[in-house]
Every structure is written in structure tokens, then in C-alpha cells.
Amino acid sequence: MIRRAIEADCGVPVLGAIPRFSDAGLLPSRHLGLVTAEEHPAPDALRDGILNLLAEHLDLEGILSLARQAPPLPAAPGIPRRIAAGDPVTVGYFQDSAFTFYYPENLEALEAAGATLEPVSSLTAHALPDSLDALYIGGGFPETHAAAISANVALLGSLKERAAGGLPVYAECGGLMLLARSLRVHGRAHPMSGVLPFDVEMCATPQGHGYVELTVDAPNAFFPVGVQLKGHEFHYSRIVEEAGQPGTACAVRRGAGCYESRDAVIEGNVWAAYTHLHALGAPLWAEGVVAAARPYAGQRKVPVSRSEDCL
Secondary structure: OHHHHHHHHHOOOOOEOOOOOOOHHHOOEEOOEEOOHHHOOOHHHHHHHHHHHHHHHEOHHHHHHHHHHOOOOOOOOOOOOOOOOOOOEEEEEEOOOOOOEOOHHHHHHHHHOOEEEEEEOOOOOOOOOOOOOEEEEOEOOHHHHHHHHHHOHHHHHHHHHHHHOOOOEEEEOHHHHHHOOEEEEOOEEEEOOOOOOOEEEEOOOOOEEEEEEEEEOOOOOOOOOOOEEEEEEEEOEEEOOOOOOOOEEEEEEEOOOOEOOEEEEEEOOEEEEOOEOOOOOOOHHHHHHHHHHHHHHHHHOOOOOOHHHHO
16 A cells, blocks of 8 residues: 555655564564674574565665666765874774674774774773773673673773773773673672772663763863763663762763763773763864873883883
8 A cells, every 4th residue: 555655646666665574583682772793693594584585575676776877975074184293092992792882983083083993802801902092992781791791800900900000991881881890780790890989780771861962061081171062872771879979070961971960970081971972973082082092101101110220
């Protein structure tokens, strides 16, 4: 009926319609949406199933024929390269099945700002690489990997030690959870890195979901005071309230954040927020990460004097 209506009233041919996917087991979901590609139990079967579905229900030759008639599209502007003067820096980022949410443009923006990127696994690495001048911890599903992350005591200790030593750490959502003392999932507390002085618990319903507007109103390693930030949040976790709320860098104008009307917990050179930023919407972000990394890089490369050198 819909096909006939479109062709009769709109005057355009219908080149296909995709029915409801019959094998729901191939598209498993959970609290934040579909299971990610890195954790999917049968990616090859899913790919073949989708391809067969498209081939059966779409007029592929008709689609290709129309596509060949389309005029060229203007190229989207790329990430501008604005490398500040200074030595090159290395920015690490956790990349594994526990930490999967990174906008590709954010990683590209860091490279455009002069950073060399180095992926690190929160599940298998035994320590942060010595080469890191800053660390970016994005979002993901640390709650589904809580036991494995907690068991990687060596990496958690390395992260805490490096953060205490001044390593700039920019963390979003899942990264905030990793930096907490513990992560409670289904009533069980899993020790995390302890970089930040609070615990986080998973809840049955979203604790923050939608667009966020922040105003930076406190000194921090990444943004100047007065900057307006726009991003989004989507999290089922929350910080367990305790006496003595840690310092935060941002007033929340829209959204939930970490605490009532506040987001971005600050501890030394650490920034941990529930807000996700996109580099094109926050052009100062990548430059801020690289700028925070340079002083640490200089400090890290200063040779340590030995006693025999003073004789």
C-alpha cells in the first residue's frame, strides 16, 4: 500500500523496502543500544545476513543507476591543522572492547593539533607507555568489563601513579568511571584506578541523556575560564554522593552532569566529565589537550642528575 501510494502520489519509483530483521539474535542490544562491533558474538553472520536481506529486497541495479546520475557533492571541510609551536607530544587513548566511543574527528583533531596517537588497552596493557604526554579516555562499556578491568591491577596502579605525577588526563563518561575508586555493578563493587575520590554505581535507568551546555568557570588544564561548551551525555551511571564534593570546572546550563548543576571533576591535571564533546563543536578541545601535554612532556624529558655527575 505504501509502495503504491509513493509511486502514484509522489511520482517516484520505489527501489526497495527492508523488512524487519527476523533473526533478533544477530542484533543483540543492551542498556545503551546495540552491542558494539568489538563485542558482537557473530559479526560475520550478521554481515552475511544483512547483505542477503539487501540483495533480496532492494533493486541494487536501479539504485546504482540513480547514483551514477547524481552530481558531485562538495567536499566537507576537513579538520584544520593548527599546530602550535613546541615539541611534538604523544597522546594515548584507551581503545579496546571496553572503551569504544571515540568520534573519529576527535582523534583526527588531536593529530591536526600536533599529537602522535598511541592506543592502549585497558584489558591487556600492564602499564601506561612511558612515551605518553597526555591520556584521553573516551566512553564505552566499562561496566560490562568491570571484573576484567579491576583484575588488571598493574595498569590501574600505573594510571593512578602517572595521574598523581601530573600526567594530563582527559576523560569522558566511561573514562570517569575508570578513574573512580570503584564501580558498582548489580550491587558488587569492582575496584578501579582510584584517581578520583569517589565511587560510581550503575543504575537501572538513564541518569543523564541529551544535549549539554557548560560554562567553564574554574581553572583547569584544558580550557580557559569563560569558554562555553556544547556536547551530549548518555549514561546509566552516577557518582555516589559523599561528604566533601570534589572540585569541578563547569557550571551546567543544560543537562545533568556529574553533580547538581556541575560537571567536569578536576584533580590536578585530570578532567573527568559525563559530557562528550565533538572536536568540530569545541574547536579549543584538541589544542587544549596538546597544550596541556607540552609542559608534562618537557618535565618528563628533563634528565635526572646522578650522584656521580656531581662529583
